Amino acid sequence: MRCVALIxxxxxxxxxxxAAETARATVVLGTPELTAGIPGEGDLTTDQIQKWLAxxxxxxxxxxxxxxxxxxxxxxxxxxxxxxxxxxKIELGRQLFFDTRLSADNTxxxxxxxxxxxxxxxxxxxxxxVGGQMGGRNSPIAFNRILSSVQFWDGRAATLEDQAKxxxxxxxxxxxxxxxxxxxxxGVEGYRLQFExxxxxxxxxxxxxxxxxxxFERAIVTGPSPADFYEPxxxxxxxxxxxxxxxxKFKEEDRESYDQYWKLKRVSDAHPISESxxxxxxxxxxxxxxxxxxxxxxxxxEKYHNIGIGMEKPMPDLGRFDQTKVDKxxxxxxxxxxxxxxxxxxxxHDGSQKTLEEVVAWYDKGGHPNSFLSxxxxxxxxxxxxxxxxxxxxxxLHGELPPVRTDRLPK
Numbered sequence: 001m002r003c004v005a006l007i008x009x010x011x012x013x014x015x016x017x018x019a020a021e022t023a024r025a026t027v028v029l030g031t032p033e034l035t036a037g038i039p040g041e042g043d044l045t046t047d048q049i050q051k052w053l054a055x056x057x058x059x060x061x062x063x064x065x066x067x068x069x070x071x072x073x074x075x076x077x078x079x080x081x082x083x084x085x086x087x088x089k090i091e092l093g094r095q096l097f098f099d100t101r102l103s104a105d106n107t108x109x110x111x112x113x114x115x116x117x118x119x120x121x122x123x124x125x126x127x128x129x130v131g132g133q134m135g136g137r138n139s140p141i142a143f144n145r146i147l148s149s150v151q152f153w154d155g156r157a158a159t160l161e162d163q164a165k166x167x168x169x170x171x172x173x174x175x176x177x178x179x180x181x182x183x184x185x186x187g188v189e190g191y192r193l194q195f196e197x198x199x200x201x202x203x204x205x206x207x208x209x210x211x212x213x214x215x216f217e218r219a220i221v222t223g224p225s226p227a228d229f230y231e232p233x234x235x236x237x238x239x240x241x242x243x244x245x246x247x248x249k250f251k252e253e254d255r256e257s258y259d260q261y262w263k264l265k266r267v268s269d270a271h272p273i274s275e276s277x278x279x280x281x282x283x284x285x286x287x288x289x290x291x292x293x294x295x296x297x298x299x300x301x302e303k304y305h306n307i308g309i310g311m312e313k314p315m316p317d318l319g320r321f322d323q324t325k326v327d328k329x330x331x332x333x334x335x336x337x338x339x340x341x342x343x344x345x346x347x348x349h350d351g352s353q354k355t356l357e358e359v360v361a362w363y364d365k366g367g368h369p370n371s372f373l374s375x376x377x378x379x380x381x382x383x384x385x386x387x388x389x390x391x392x393x394x395x396x397l398h399g400e401l402p403p404v405r406t407d408r409l410p411k
Contacts, residue, residue: 025060029146029221030067030402034090037405044095044410049190053197058088066297069228069399070144070221070339073297078149080159083211085218092194093216096209098406101184103174105130110167110213114142116404119343120220125351129167130175136317138351141344143401144337146218147298153333153349154319155304160217164210178206185209190410222339222399226273227281230396233264234278273396280393283382288363288390292376293335299397304332307377308368309348317350330372342395356391 027034038044038052052058062085066074079085096102097110113127114120120142122128127135137153145151151163167173168181185191186204199208240257243250251258284290295301304320311331320329333349347353353362364387366379382390 023060024063025057026063026065028065028067029219030223030400032403034087034219035094035216035402035404037094037408038091040408042408044190044408046189046193046410049193049410052091053088053193058091059086059197061086064146064218066146067221067223067399069224069231070147070297073147076147076296076298078146078160079218080161083161083215085215086198088194088198089212089215090219091216092191092198093212093214093219094404095191095194095409096185096213097216099409101188102168102176102181102209103130104176104180108174110142110164111406113139113167113173116401116406119143119340119401121344123345125346127173129170129173133172133175135172137349138346140334140336141340142217143220144222144298144339145214146221148300148302150302150334154323155334156323160214161207161210164213164217165206168206168209182206182209188410194410220401220404222401224271225339225397225399226268226271227277227393227396228399229268229271230273230278230281233268234281236261236264274392276389276392277396278393279386280389280391280396283386283390284393287386288360288380288382289376289378290338290363290390294338299338300335302335304329304334305374305376306331306333306370306372307363308370308373309333309352309362310350311368311370311372319349328372331370332372332374338394338397340398340401342398356394357387360387360390 038048040048064077064079064085065071066077097114100106100109100112102109108130112129113122115122122139125138127137127139129135140151140153145160149159151157151160152166157163157166165178168176169178174181182204185195191204195202195204195208198212202208237244240250240261243254243257244261247258250261284294291299293301293303293305306319306329308331310316316331318330320332320334321327323329336347341347341356345354345356347356347359353359360382363377364380364382367373367377
């Protein structure tokens with residue numbers, strides 16, 4: 001356990017193309033240089049793009065490392081073999097993600113519903129598309145997707161690449177056709193230059209557009225949160241409870257472990273977590289039963305559950321059932337991550353819960369009874385203080401997202 005804790009602290013401090021012959025590069029996701037865009041100001045010029053494409057390092061296949069906290073989910077990384085990550089592909093995807101020219105009327109981009117300012121979601125109850133049309137579901141977040149294969153609230157997209165195609169042709173989202181979107185991208189010289197190098201022999205198609213966007217999204221990950229920095233310290237204190245009762249003796253008998261303890265404590269103290277959040281952590285993993293679904297490094301089991309939301313309506317949204325036609329999936333929706341949740345309200349697939357306090361109250365009462373309610377949903381009987389502590393812990397799961405340029409597009 002002490003060894004694991006030390007590894008965490010050290011971590012916290014810390015597609016092939018025409019250049020396929022170059023060695024792979026290992027990078028930590030979340031670092032600014034991956035998502036900050038081609039250097040410069042204003043619109044991307046042809047000269048800037050050509051200079052960027054001339055750098056073979058931008059075409060090295062990336063061996064990605066997750067930041068501390070999220071790194072516990074390394075075994076769940078999902079990158080298709082036919083779409084490896086490179087810096088050039090991430091940058092191309094960044095441009096397309098923020099480009100409204102993918103929509104029918106040049107007003108809507110991927111970022112319209114998944115904006116960095118709103119934690120890659122949108123602070124509206126439902127997604128808003130072309131002509132101000134409103135969908136029927138809340139915009140899911142677009143970060144930490146590298147730990148997720150199947151996408152959307154109902155899992156209708158098997159991959160992140162499939163997900164990227166959907167909104168472009170959806171009549172109430174981008175309202176375009178795939179053919180028209182491809183033609184629009186083909187009409188931009190800066191894009192033609194990049195696709196030629198990033199996808200040699202393939203060029204611009206709806207598939208390569210989607211592969212680019214998906215690659216950018218995989219590069220958007222949450223950094224370690226105060227809760228993450230506290231976790232190894234808590235584990236150390238639990239394991240060494242007796243030794244820590246007498247620090248002088250501990251220092252004398254096991255100087256290496258003593259020094260490790262203070263290293264862990266300094267790191268945690270630099271990213272403070274409140275006593276309320278610490279109590280909330282115990283409830284989250286215990287009495288409140290949150291980890292029945294919000295489990296793993298990304299606090300999501302990637303499964304579908306009916307928690308009663310919207311099931312009181314005469315014609316409820318049946319969620320996953322519409323894909324599987326299996327009765328137990330009626331009213332079931334994918335478990336969202338709890339990371340950075342304080343930034344991504346409103347909550348639930350229908351945006352019906354405006355605050356985290358409302359969310360906790362919903363679970364505390366056992367959801368809304370219905371024939372397909374998950375057996376994981378039960379009345380919790382939390383006290384007012386316990387509810388507050390759970391909310392405080394969820395807020396302590398906020399980690400920094402990498403800086404991203406939302407402009408710098410080719411004209």
